[in-house]
Amino acid sequence: MAGWKNGVAAQIKAQSVNAHFTHCHGHALSLAVKDTTSGCKLLRDAMDTTREICKLINLSPKRQEKLEQLKAEMQLDTPGLKVLCPTRWTIRAESYKRILENYDALQLEWDECLEGKLDSEMRARIIGVKAQMESFDYFFALNLGQRIYSHTDNLSKTLQQGKLSAVDGQRNAELVASVLQNMRTDDNFSAFYAVVNSKATEHEIAKPSLPRNRSAPRRFEVGEGEATFPRTCEDRYRRIYFEAIDLSVNAIKSRFEQPGFKAYAEMESLLMNCLNGEDYAAELAFVESEYSGDIDLFQFESQLTLFKAMLPNETYACFRDIYSAYIQLSLGNKCLVSEVEVLMRLILVNPATDAVGERSFSAARRLKSWLRSSMNQCRFNNLAILTVHKERTDAIDLVSVANQFSSLNENRVATFGTFKKEDFDRAH
Numbered sequence: 001m002a003g004w005k006n007g008v009a010a011q012i013k014a015q016s017v018n019a020h021f022t023h024c025h026g027h028a029l030s031l032a033v034k035d036t037t038s039g040c041k042l043l044r045d046a047m048d049t050t051r052e053i054c055k056l057i058n059l060s061p062k063r064q065e066k067l068e069q070l071k072a073e074m075q076l077d078t079p080g081l082k083v084l085c086p087t088r089w090t091i092r093a094e095s096y097k098r099i100l101e102n103y104d105a106l107q108l109e110w111d112e113c114l115e116g117k118l119d120s121e122m123r124a125r126i127i128g129v130k131a132q133m134e135s136f137d138y139f140f141a142l143n144l145g146q147r148i149y150s151h152t153d154n155l156s157k158t159l160q161q162g163k164l165s166a167v168d169g170q171r172n173a174e175l176v177a178s179v180l181q182n183m184r185t186d187d188n189f190s191a192f193y194a195v196v197n198s199k200a201t202e203h204e205i206a207k208p209s210l211p212r213n214r215s216a217p218r219r220f221e222v223g224e225g226e227a228t229f230p231r232t233c234e235d236r237y238r239r240i241y242f243e244a245i246d247l248s249v250n251a252i253k254s255r256f257e258q259p260g261f262k263a264y265a266e267m268e269s270l271l272m273n274c275l276n277g278e279d280y281a282a283e284l285a286f287v288e289s290e291y292s293g294d295i296d297l298f299q300f301e302s303q304l305t306l307f308k309a310m311l312p313n314e315t316y317a318c319f320r321d322i323y324s325a326y327i328q329l330s331l332g333n334k335c336l337v338s339e340v341e342v343l344m345r346l347i348l349v350n351p352a353t354d355a356v357g358e359r360s361f362s363a364a365r366r367l368k369s370w371l372r373s374s375m376n377q378c379r380f381n382n383l384a385i386l387t388v389h390k391e392r393t394d395a396i397d398l399v400s401v402a403n404q405f406s407s408l409n410e411n412r413v414a415t416f417g418t419f420k421k422e423d424f425d426r427a428h
Contacts, residue, residue: 018290025159025169028258030089032251035399037208039247039422042240046141047084049132050095053106054083054210063109070105087362089156093149103203107133113303136200136208140237147183151176157352166261166350167268167319173256177249184245189238196350250323258420260350263290267347268319271340274304275316289410291346300339307337319347365388 006361009021022397058081071078071220078236082094101104110130114123119204132138156175159169182188198209213229230236270283310333311325326334334341354382367383368375386393402419406412 016342018294020263022166022260022264022350023255024353025166025173026156028255029156029159029173029252032248033089033092034254035180035251035255036148036244036248039251040189040240040244042137042141043145043244044097045132046138046145049129049138050099052125053129054081055100056081057081057106057109057128062341063113066112067102067105067109070108071102074105074108076102076105088162089328090153093146093153096149100142100199101129102131104232105205106400113370133260133359134206136206139205140208140240140273143199144244146240147192148180148244151180151273152248152252161353165264165348166263166354167347169353170256170261170265171318173252177252177370180245180249180252184242186238188239191232192241193237208237210236221423250265264347264350266367267343271319271343272324273315275277275308275311275322278330287343291343294346295339295342300343303340310337319344323348387424 012019013021029357037047057067062081067080079098081102082091087092100351108131110126110133113126135325144376155172158164158172207318210230210233230239264284266283270280270287272278273280273283287295287300310329311322316322316325323370326341326344363384364380367387368380397420399419402416406416406419
């Protein structure tokens, strides 16, 4: 897709030099989280163990029912586990949180499962997750992952909004990266480490310990200095804490620093600087060089002055504020700044994510199942539209639709009669 030689982006660029490619921000963030997880061994192992625990519980009705019984006996009013999914990027922190809330019940369940009759493969899997949950490494990584992924999951949910522009998405990513960077302090780590230690004692988890010092193979050594090893357990986990945050911040920045975004940032800066009374000569020169065929530059420069006079005299922080003020203008005022409207359309034409379009594929899997294999294309398309556009579907008056359906045929009128709102209220 993004290949700079023969990819789709390169072919479109060859046809239209003004087309700027930006990678879907939702996918970029998912790849950034993947880079963070694969780069930190503790996070990577914790992700695998969490996925295994969720599979052992949620894919077995017997173990799932046993977990509910244990929670009832322990008077734990907590929800069940949430399975990690490769296509749902907003449940990582939630999945970790569910395991932490059910930690004691899960440890008891593994003990009871091992007392029963199990095949060798299942016994080995349960023994493996039980040993991991008793180790401080997994518990520390679980809490650290929840802390980092809570920010990335929130950003991922925001980036999947259908009306979010690429500029807004980029700004949100930079904000989350700065928040993660602010967490990289000794005071934040000390407070976090103290809380994790206290919780580990409550769950009767093994005390943290230093592993045996192992030097890297000579072929991987850089320079002639001696290898350094942490002297205390707190120093070791401080390194892991800082490493995970550095990986996440660098991954977000590298994935979101897209060349195509600079064009949209320049256009947004042009409007913001103009309305805020700042110099916008550099941004105007960029628009003149890139979009001279799309915008009448002679009228555009004069319309910028009109545009500033039309809008309220206040400070605009982002493009969303400018667009919200623009749509409040009358039709006559909008016609006066038609070239500025073209610029705003160029900014809005590039969404932050294509998650809205991809939801149709998820809907197709749910709609056309093995039990509905004979569904024709017309009915499938209609159901897909209703599923994808849920907000508009929920706003439909079902009573009027049912009455219209019933009135199309005399047999339907005799069978169903006339529907009333009270009937639907009782049915729901």
